[in-house]
Amino acid sequence: MSPLKNVVLVHGGFVDGSGWQAVHHLLTREGFNVSIVQNPTHSLEGDAAVTRQVLDAQDGPTVLVGHSYGGAVITEAGRHPKVAALAYIAAFAPDKGESVSTLIADPAPGAPVPPILPPQDGFLFLDRDKFAHSFADDVAVEDAQFMADSQVPWGVDALNGVVAEAAWRTKPSWYLVATLDRMIPPPAQHAMAERAGATVSEALGSHAVYMSRPAAVAELIKQAAGVQG
Numbered sequence: 001m002s003p004l005k006n007v008v009l010v011h012g013g014f015v016d017g018s019g020w021q022a023v024h025h026l027l028t029r030e031g032f033n034v035s036i037v038q039n040p041t042h043s044l045e046g047d048a049a050v051t052r053q054v055l056d057a058q059d060g061p062t063v064l065v066g067h068s069y070g071g072a073v074i075t076e077a078g079r080h081p082k083v084a085a086l087a088y089i090a091a092f093a094p095d096k097g098e099s100v101s102t103l104i105a106d107p108a109p110g111a112p113v114p115p116i117l118p119p120q121d122g123f124l125f126l127d128r129d130k131f132a133h134s135f136a137d138d139v140a141v142e143d144a145q146f147m148a149d150s151q152v153p154w155g156v157d158a159l160n161g162v163v164a165e166a167a168w169r170t171k172p173s174w175y176l177v178a179t180l181d182r183m184i185p186p187p188a189q190h191a192m193a194e195r196a197g198a199t200v201s202e203a204l205g206s207h208a209v210y211m212s213r214p215a216a217v218a219e220l221i222k223q224a225a226g227v228q229g
Contacts, residue, residue, distance in 0.1 A: 072100050088173065090189060100158075111187075134183055166196075168198070
């Protein structure tokens, strides 16, 4: 089979799709057709619907990529007929009946606790003063501060959104573990990847590995697309 040339990138909570810029540049330079989903992150159902709209517009088989909460979105939306492969980037990979909320409900002893503030009108934010340390410790200081100050409200309904059917049960998947992640502990990433039967790679990076290590992220996506690095 020919390598896949379409890639759809799905961001996670607290951020928007602009963080994929470096990955987008790397992939488009190699001839990939790359689309960025701008999820409202109000609900899992709504974000999956927005992702399906972008998938509808693809002209053929596609690699669907998700970071963090975006992993839950691609798990729900990835049953779309144009999705040929899934790529999880330091992402949640829930099973049927699970949500991000259930996956983080019982953290391992000693695991870092993300500085999520109490909900405000149904939305979540990270503590701005702790954002860089937890989310983007290896991103340029000014960029991490901008991310903290420009946070996108993450809906509690998105956090609690339950997956109807897990796409990774029927689609091949790849997973990039960020080994310095303080938002999703690396052991939890490995466990989700193993359960999904994913092909696993590691990158020395924070939760914002898609920004700090774009070449590693692009390489994993290329592997999912069937392109040799």
